[in-house]
Amino acid sequence: MNLLRVRTEAELRASGCIKWSEAPADVLPAWVAEMDFAVAEPITAALHEAVDGGCLGYGPADATTGVGEALANFASAQWDWAFDPRRVVLAGDVVDAISRVLATLAEEGPVIVPTPAYPPFLTVVGHAGRRLVTVPIDPDAVEATHDLVGIERELRAGARTIVLCNPHNPWGRSFPREELEALRDVAEAHGALVISDEIHAPLTLPGATHVPYAAVATPGARVVTVTSATKTWNMPGVKCAQIVCGSAEDAQRLRDYPMHPGQSSLGAVASRAAYELGGPWRAALLDQLDANRTLFTELVSGRLPRARMRPLEATYLAFLDARAYGLASPGEAALERGRVWVDHRPWGPGGEGHVRVNLATSPERIEQIVERLAAAWER
Numbered sequence: 001m002n003l004l005r006v007r008t009e010a011e012l013r014a015s016g017c018i019k020w021s022e023a024p025a026d027v028l029p030a031w032v033a034e035m036d037f038a039v040a041e042p043i044t045a046a047l048h049e050a051v052d053g054g055c056l057g058y059g060p061a062d063a064t065t066g067v068g069e070a071l072a073n074f075a076s077a078q079w080d081w082a083f084d085p086r087r088v089v090l091a092g093d094v095v096d097a098i099s100r101v102l103a104t105l106a107e108e109g110p111v112i113v114p115t116p117a118y119p120p121f122l123t124v125v126g127h128a129g130r131r132l133v134t135v136p137i138d139p140d141a142v143e144a145t146h147d148l149v150g151i152e153r154e155l156r157a158g159a160r161t162i163v164l165c166n167p168h169n170p171w172g173r174s175f176p177r178e179e180l181e182a183l184r185d186v187a188e189a190h191g192a193l194v195i196s197d198e199i200h201a202p203l204t205l206p207g208a209t210h211v212p213y214a215a216v217a218t219p220g221a222r223v224v225t226v227t228s229a230t231k232t233w234n235m236p237g238v239k240c241a242q243i244v245c246g247s248a249e250d251a252q253r254l255r256d257y258p259m260h261p262g263q264s265s266l267g268a269v270a271s272r273a274a275y276e277l278g279g280p281w282r283a284a285l286l287d288q289l290d291a292n293r294t295l296f297t298e299l300v301s302g303r304l305p306r307a308r309m310r311p312l313e314a315t316y317l318a319f320l321d322a323r324a325y326g327l328a329s330p331g332e333a334a335l336e337r338g339r340v341w342v343d344h345r346p347w348g349p350g351g352e353g354h355v356r357v358n359l360a361t362s363p364e365r366i367e368q369i370v371e372r373l374a375a376a377w378e379r
């Protein structure tokens, strides 16, 4: 039985979720990171049961939800990464979690964000009252690797925190252990806090391996991992991100933060169900995403010969370099001329002229996406 069901366009447009309901009727949406697949049955069953049981009050204390244990068991089985579930602090969503970590655990001093970056990284730093410093990678480099010389320069100049995205959105990259170790050596030499956003880790595609940053960090070094089941299991509307702290003290400081926790009781139910029962659905998803990236790569080389795409190792988000088309905004051109909505938010230095394409859909829709991009760009 195929556990993965692609929702019809009518269902998606009626769902009230952002990706399809914000798109005009003639526009094919391939932007925000929502998937066109129906949510896994064990998750919807757990949510129905929770709603029927009246689970609509404030979320209980972190430990009562069982989410920390569920994540710890998942991380140990998937990546051989062991941590004490009592160090897992729940938050609303991952961006909220980063904001809380910056405000609570980060020392005074600028915050380094390698770019191109997931756009909210570029704004959350300022909202948390810190100065942002970007360290771009060269968009013409063959491999999207961190600029460790640039990162070290900013640390010497006073930066105290690095926001890492592992695996990387929008590069679609899974960092090999040696690269994370090299980053660790630089960060730890300066005593910097590393906030590692690993929301895309369970979306590591066949052929690549996810290495949790915390698993390569030296014990006692300052590291916080932020993650959530909502990206992999396609349910960002139920809020329950997880912050895995490097120490019990950091966990306590986060819990003391004077703000009502943003996670929801339903988010906790859904997240626990995802980690504990969502394995078969995730396996079917990864098979489909593997086929989709192959199809997309082939279609791009045939129909968009001037676009450049690095190998997609993780996530379902392909980062297309469209600079060779010489368009002022390839994303706007795609929308206006091709009626396809690809993500063209500002990615920071090094991301100019790039768009991000959401591949979590049917092969037929992927073909349409490429045809529409070709109609917009190849003229």
Ligand SMILES: Cc1ncc(COP(=O)(O)O)c(C=O)c1O
Residues within 6 Å of the ligand: 033, 092, 093, 094, 095, 096, 118, 165, 169, 197, 199, 200, 228, 230, 231, 236, 241
């Ligand atoms: C790297 C990264 N972090 C965070 C998020 C958003 O997570 P949340 O909805 O939990 O804030 C996304 C969404 O695509 C993402 O790609």
